[in-house]
Amino acid sequence: MIAIFFDGIVQGLQLSLLAVGITLIYGLGGVLNLSHGQFAVVGGVAAALLLEAGLNPFVAALGGIAGAGILGIIVDRTLLLPAYRYRGEERLLLGLILTLGLSFLIDGYLNYKFPEFSLTFQLPVPMVEIGGIAMRTASLAASLIAIVIFAGLFAFLRLTLLGKTIRSIIENEVGAELCGIDPSRTRTVIVCLATMMAGVAGVTQGLFSSLGTEMGPEFTILGLLVAVVGGVRSINGTLAAGILLGVVNAFASRYVGAYVAYIILLSVAMATILVRPAGLLARFT
Amino acid sequence: MKKYADLVVVAVVLALVPVLAGGSPYYMRLATLALVYMAWTVAFNLIFGHTKQLFLCLGALAGSAAYMTVVFTKQLELSPWITVPIGVATAAGLGALFSYVSVLRGLGIIFLGIVTLAFSLIFHNLVLGLRQFTNGETGLVSRGLGFPLLEQPMSSYYIFLGVLLVALIVYYLLMASRMGMAVRALSDDELTAELSGINVTWYKVLAAAVASAILGLAGSLYAFYNGIVSPSVFSFVSVDIPVLIALLLGGMRTRLGPIIGAAAFAVIEELVRPFGQLNVLVYGVLLIVLFVAFREGLVPMLRKTLKLSLP
Amino acid sequence: MVIRVEGLHAGYGMTSVLRDVSIEAQAGEAIAVIGPNGAGKTTLMKAMVGMLRPTRGRVDFDGHSLNGLRAFQVARLGLVYVPAERELFPTMSVLENLELGAYRDVSASEEHMRYVLGLFPRLDERKHQLAGTLSGGEQQMLAIGRALMAGPKVLLLDEPSTGLAPKAVAELYRQLSKLKSAGLTIVVTEQQVPLALSLTDRAYVLEQGSIRLSGRSSDLLGDPSIKKAYLGVA
Numbered sequence: 027m028i029a030i031f032f033d034g035i036v037q038g039l040q041l042s043l044l045a046v047g048i049t050l051i052y053g054l055g056g057v058l059n060l061s062h063g064q065f066a067v068v069g070g071v072a073a074a075l076l077l078e079a080g081l082n083p084f085v086a087a088l089g090g091i092a093g094a095g096i097l098g099i100i101v102d103r104t105l106l107l108p109a110y111r112y113r114g115e116e117r118l119l120l121g122l123i124l125t126l127g128l129s130f131l132i133d134g135y136l137n138y139k140f141p142e143f144s145l146t147f148q149l150p151v152p153m154v155e156i157g158g159i160a161m162r163t164a165s166l167a168a169s170l171i172a173i174v175i176f177a178g179l180f181a182f183l184r185l186t187l188l189g190k191t192i193r194s195i196i197e198n199e200v201g202a203e204l205c206g207i208d209p210s211r212t213r214t215v216i217v218c219l220a221t222m223m224a225g226v227a228g229v230t231q232g233l234f235s236s237l238g239t240e241m242g243p244e245f246t247i248l249g250l251l252v253a254v255v256g257g258v259r260s261i262n263g264t265l266a267a268g269i270l271l272g273v274v275n276a277f278a279s280r281y282v283g284a285y286v287a288y289i290i291l292l293s294v295a296m297a298t299i300l301v302r303p304a305g306l307l308a309r310f311t
Numbered sequence: 312m313k314k315y316a317d318l319v320v321v322a323v324v325l326a327l328v329p330v331l332a333g334g335s336p337y338y339m340r341l342a343t344l345a346l347v348y349m350a351w352t353v354a355f356n357l358i359f360g361h362t363k364q365l366f367l368c369l370g371a372l373a374g375s376a377a378y379m380t381v382v383f384t385k386q387l388e389l390s391p392w393i394t395v396p397i398g399v400a401t402a403a404g405l406g407a408l409f410s411y412v413s414v415l416r417g418l419g420i421i422f423l424g425i426v427t428l429a430f431s432l433i434f435h436n437l438v439l440g441l442r443q444f445t446n447g448e449t450g451l452v453s454r455g456l457g458f459p460l461l462e463q464p465m466s467s468y469y470i471f472l473g474v475l476l477v478a479l480i481v482y483y484l485l486m487a488s489r490m491g492m493a494v495r496a497l498s499d500d501e502l503t504a505e506l507s508g509i510n511v512t513w514y515k516v517l518a519a520a521v522a523s524a525i526l527g528l529a530g531s532l533y534a535f536y537n538g539i540v541s542p543s544v545f546s547f548v549s550v551d552i553p554v555l556i557a558l559l560l561g562g563m564r565t566r567l568g569p570i571i572g573a574a575a576f577a578v579i580e581e582l583v584r585p586f587g588q589l590n591v592l593v594y595g596v597l598l599i600v601l602f603v604a605f606r607e608g609l610v611p612m613l614r615k616t617l618k619l620s621l622p
Numbered sequence: 623m624v625i626r627v628e629g630l631h632a633g634y635g636m637t638s639v640l641r642d643v644s645i646e647a648q649a650g651e652a653i654a655v656i657g658p659n660g661a662g663k664t665t666l667m668k669a670m671v672g673m674l675r676p677t678r679g680r681v682d683f684d685g686h687s688l689n690g691l692r693a694f695q696v697a698r699l700g701l702v703y704v705p706a707e708r709e710l711f712p713t714m715s716v717l718e719n720l721e722l723g724a725y726r727d728v729s730a731s732e733e734h735m736r737y738v739l740g741l742f743p744r745l746d747e748r749k750h751q752l753a754g755t756l757s758g759g760e761q762q763m764l765a766i767g768r769a770l771m772a773g774p775k776v777l778l779l780d781e782p783s784t785g786l787a788p789k790a791v792a793e794l795y796r797q798l799s800k801l802k803s804a805g806l807t808i809v810v811t812e813q814q815v816p817l818a819l820s821l822t823d824r825a826y827v828l829e830q831g832s833i834r835l836s837g838r839s840s841d842l843l844g845d846p847s848i849k850k851a852y853l854g855v856a
Contacts, residue, residue, distance in 0.1 A: 058421055108603045118421045119365070120602065123555075127598030130552070134592025141588070187721070187728065194711050194722050200673075201709035206697035206726040206772065247432065254425055285440030292429045292436075299422050300412060 029159060030276050036165040038272020039172035042265045043227040044245055045252035046179070047220030049264045052253070053196040054216045055102075057109055057121030061129035062224055063245025064136075069094035069225025070237040071136060074145040083147055091225035098221025101128065102214045110210065129246060136239040143239045145232040164233040171230055175223060176265060183261070192216055196259070224249075251295040314487075317622050318479055321570055325472055329465060339464040343536065345577040346471040350529040351550065352557045352569035353478045354522035357485070359555075360563035361494045362518045364410055365420045367547070368427040369554050371434035372523050373530025374545025376402040380531040381453045381540050382444050391457045391535065398531040399524050405430075406523025410516045431547050438542045450541025457535030467536050474532060475570075478525045483566070485521065490514050552594050553580070559601040562608025566622040571609050623682075624649045624807055625670075625701065625776050630679035632669040638677070639665040641831045645809075647776065647824075652808040654818040654839060656852065657828035663811035664706065666828065667780045671703040672696045684775055698726050702774035706781040708765040712754030716745055719753050719764055723771030730773055738767040741797060759790030763797070770801075777801070779810040783817065795821060815852040819843045 044066060051059045073090025077083060105128060109120040136143070149163045156166075183189035194202040195212050203209060227245070231237040256267030271291055278287030325346070332338035351369060358364050366372070376398035383394040409430070413423040438445045445451060460466040485491060493514045534540040543549060553576055561572020583593045605612075614621050626646040633639045639662045647653045655663055668674040670681050672693045681688040683701050697703070711719050720738060724731035739746040742763045748756065753764055762782055769777055782798070783791045795817050802808055802821065812818035819825055819839040827835040827848070835842070842848050 058425075105599065115420055118419070122365075122421060122424060123602045124599055127595045127602070130591050130595030130598065132595075134589055134595055138588045138592065187725070190714070190718055190722055191725065193714060197711045197713060198709055200693075200705075201711055202722070203673075203693040204671075204697055204703055204705070204709055205722045205768065206694050207722070208694050247428075250425065251429070283440070285436045288436045289433050289440070292433045296426050296429045296433075299418065299426055300416050 030280050031273060032159070032161065033165070034273030034276030035269055036169050036272070037276060038269035039169050039176075040227055040230065040268075041248055041252045041272050042268025043172050043175065043223055043230075044249035045256065045264045045268055046176075046261055047223045048249050048253040049256065049258055049261060050192075050216050050220045053259045054192065055106070055110065055121070055213050056114075056117050057106060057125065058118065058250075058258075059220075060122060060125040060246055060250070061101075061132060061242075062125075062220075062249050063247070064129045064132040064242035065094045065098060065221040065224040066228030066231070066245045067136060067237065067239055067242045068097055068132060068228070069222075070145045070228035070232055071140060071143060071239065072225075073229050073232070074143065074237075077145075087147070087229045090229050091222050094225025094228065095218045095222035098217045099214055101221075102217040106217075110213075129242060133239070133242050136242075140239050144236040145229075146236040147229075147232045149233065162234075168230040168233050171226065175226060179223075179261070188212075188215070248291075251291055254295050255298045315483065317567060318476070318483065321479070321567070322472070322476055325475070326469075329468055336464055339468060341577060341581065343464070343468045343471055345574055346468070346475050347529050347533050348553060348557060348577065349570050349573040350471070350475045350478045351526055351554050352561070352573045353475070353482055354525040354529075355554050355558050356563060356565075356569050357482060357518050357522040357525075358406075358410075360558065360568075361486075362515045363420060364413065364515060364519060365424040366406070366409065366427045366519070367424050367551055368409070368431040368434070369526055370545040370547055370550030371427075371431040372402045372406055373526045373533070373550060374434060374438070374540075374542075375405060375530075376527030377530040377534035377540050377545060378438065378445060378451075381451050381456065381534050384453075384456045385451065386444070395528070395531045399527040402527025402530065403520045403524040406526070407516050407520035410519030411512070414512045414515055428547075431551070435542055435546065448542060450539045450544070452539055453534050454538040457532075461532060461535045470532065471529070471536070474529055478529075479566075479570075481521060481525070485518070486566075490517065494518065548591070548594075552598070556594065556597050556601065558608075559606070560597075560608060562610035562612075565608070565610040568608050568610045575609065623647065624684050625809070626682045627666075627670060628680050628682075630666070630669060630676050630681065632665055632674055632676040632679075634665075634674075639831050640669065640676075642679070643828070643831070643833055644679075645826050645833065645836075647807055647809055649775075649807055650805050651824065652802045652810070652822040654822040654825040655809065655811045655828050656813070656815045656818055656825055657811075658851075659813065661828045662831045663828055664780055665831075667703060667705070667778055667809075667811060670696075671701060671778065673703075697772065700726070700772070700775035701778065702726075702769040702772045702776070703778040704765045704769045704780065704782065706784045708761055710753045710761060710764060710768070713752055716749045716751055716753055716756070716764060719768050720745075720749075720771050723768035724773075726772040731771070734771045734773055738770050741770070741800065742767055757790075759786050759794065762786060762790070762794060766794075766797075774806070776807040776809065779808065781811055781813060783812065783814050791817065815848070816843070 044062065048059055048062050051057055069090045072093030073086045076086035076089040081089065105124055106121065109117050109124055112120060149167065151163050153160055154163050154166065183193055191202070191207050191212055194207065195209055199209055228237055252268045252271055253264055255271060256263035271294065275287050275291055278290050328342050329339060332342060351373065355369060358366050379401045380391065380394045380398035383389050383397055384391055409427055413426070418426065439447050454462070460470060486494070530545065537544060557572035557576040558569060560575050561568030561570065580590065583590050610621050613619060623646045628644050630640055630643045631638060643666060645655065655666065657663055665674065669676045672688060672691045672695065683699060686699055688696055711722065720735060721731065724734055744760055745763055745767055748760065753761065756764060782794060786794065791814065798808065799821055810818055810822065819842055822839045824837065825839045825842050826833050
């Protein structure tokens with residue numbers, strides 16, 4: 027029981043890590059990134075390539091994460107520019123279609139170029155025992171990474187001027203501009219941060235089992251579900267929703283099977299949108 | 312009747328295609344598939360183009376109809392004359408439900424998109440999970456269950472041409488009716504439309520139901536024609552994405568856009584077929600390029616360059 | 623002239639709102655733009671600060687041409703705008719709102735903070751409260767306070783009295799006159815004409831998108847046509 031619960035929390039933290047980027051980009055830029063999971067895969071692939079080139083695993087992992095962030099900057103400054111020219115629903119629609127196209131582009135390219143790809147990080151000690159519960163070192167390491175990143179993100183947003191700037195734009199773009207804040211530069215920073223966090227999720231997937239190039243769509247969908255359930259605009263909400271859905275998924279997969287578990291997750295997301303759309307849509311309609 | 316001249320032209324041109332194919336089964340199959348996608352794109356034009364409802368569950372709607380039809384025919388040994396309407400009604404009901412709920416809850420275009428995308432995935436997982444009815448990933452063999460005419464290339468082609476023409480006629484009649492006026496007002500400005508006394512909810516739901524019925528009809532018949540129904544036939548990538556691209560390519564809110572767009576897409580797909588896996592990449596590039604640089608589509612472009620009065 | 627608007631035309635889409643508007647202000651001067659609702663006062667402000675692209679004419683500020691600059695660039699030059707909607711950050715604290723105001727010049731943030739909290743003791747009392755929970759008058763103080771945090775060279779105020787109780791309006795104008803005596807250049811639009819005229823040195827009367835009249839505020843206060851149109855006196 028407790029083991030399943032912990033497993034759920036571990037999964038949930040990974041989900042939150044994916045979803046928080048979707049939340050940030052949506053909150054700041056009004057673009058629902060349908061290629062977010064693909065950024066995770068890009069991070070993983072970059073890390074694997076660096077590993078193959080003979081770098082030590084830690085450096086390779088950092089390099090992979092940076093790779094995802096760099097792609098994020100490029101995408102923000104090129105592909106998303108047409109979307110940023112519009113506001114409101116028009117921007118949402120354009121952003122949705124453009125990132126959907128990008129997801130196909132990345133998937134198609136990676137599956138073509140690296141059909142046999144997988145990224146795996148081996149840890150020296152596979153299992154540890156804490157308080158009488160045997161746990162996989164990989165789960166602990168991945169959770170620790172996620173917790174540190176979330177703590178860092180919260181501190182960054184609460185305490186630094188750049189963090190406050192980001193919150194101000196999420197809250198009121200016009201107001202931020204009147205203070206002299208450049209929305210497009212701040213947006214690029216946040217897209218970079220968000221895609222780097224996706225990169226972390228991709229790389230840590232290599233700790234659990236292995237990361238394949240075909241996993242992008244699944245990552246995107248899971249991240250999207252968590253972001254939607256969390257309220258799409260709230261980072262606390264995203265973290266809570268990730269852990270909640272992680273635990274639900276862990277129990278459901280154990281007792282009713284993977285398909286039903288997935289259907290439950292999807293139904294929860296649908297119900298959330300239907301029950302409190304005003305909360306989710308707060309800004310745009 | 313002059314108003315419907317383009318319909319006659321479409322019917323005649325498409326009716327002549329088998330002559331050009333010269334009886335080649337390969338090209339006949341391609342042409343028949345193109346007809347199915349044309350019908351689906353006509354439906355999507357009604358939902359997304361005219362009433363701004365982003366349905367990301369076209370494959371799931373067509374697929375629910377197809378599975379209902381085939382499973383009922385197989386399990387209960389009912390005649391396809393009964394099971395096809397059951398499939399169509401299922402799709403129409405689901406489409407109407409999504410539309411009604413979205414209007415009722417005031418979902419924006421994006422959240423309707425997510426809800427319907429979630430439905431796509433639920434459908435996919437249901438099909439995989441309900442193995443005893445659907446035979447999971449492998450799919451159900453539907454050959455020999457349906458209409459004998461759908462087992463032969465030539466008659467199949469004309470049956471799907473008939474389906475397409477029915478879809479087009481329904482579309483024309485709807486657009487020429489009070490609903491057409493309402494829908495045009497709606498695509499300009501929903502609030503103004505509402506204020507001028509047009510019942511937006513009713514027309515949106517009607518458009519979604521009619522379009523979903525078309526999706527379902529083409530889907531059910533396609534299931535028999537194809538000889539097998541499997542999740543991959545009705546997946547997001549094999550239905551929703553091509554239809555979205557075809558509509559953008561041809562031109563939203565035009566009569567001939569879906570026809571020309573789906574035909575052009577069939578040609579493009581045939582051209583990238585030799586590159587195997589890369590077709591997904593091409594879809595991605597097409598989506599981006601079409602949406603950024605070519606948002607009007609072929610029909611409005613032809614209108615301008617050739618000074619034609621294309622509908 | 624620290625700010626000069628010359629032959630400005632502006633509008634939204636096909637509708638033109640402003641026609642050939644010219645106004646100017648010297649450093650340390652307070653000027654008012656008065657006029658009825660819909661005369662184009664807000665449009666003029668928005669066109670000055672880059673929130674709306676003028677169709678013709680030019681805006682010069684402190685030796686820079688503002689034509690083509692975006693709103694955040696204008697703010698960084700020191701022309702700081704307080705819109706009637708205030709555009710605060712409702713779920714951030716009063717202090718955080720003020721800190722963001724200092725984005726233009728972070729090094730002077732502490733000094734400006736002391737000044738603003740001294741000027742508006744009410745904000746000091748509520749500095750940890752969320753901006754969205756403040757009263758209308760306090761929100762207006764916060765909006766002005768946030769603008770002052772930038773150490774502006776010119777402060778543009780659009781209808782600062784909108785939606786405020788008479789007492790709050792009086793308090794607000796007392797503080798504005800303090801700012802004026804401290805030497806700040808202020809451009810204010812107002813429908814409460816007597817208040818605006820008593821605060822400012824000069825005023826422009828904007829009607830149907832054009833300047834109809836301009837002059838010393840004290841003279842305009844006595845002008846019979848102004849009295850009739852805006853002061854409700856025959």
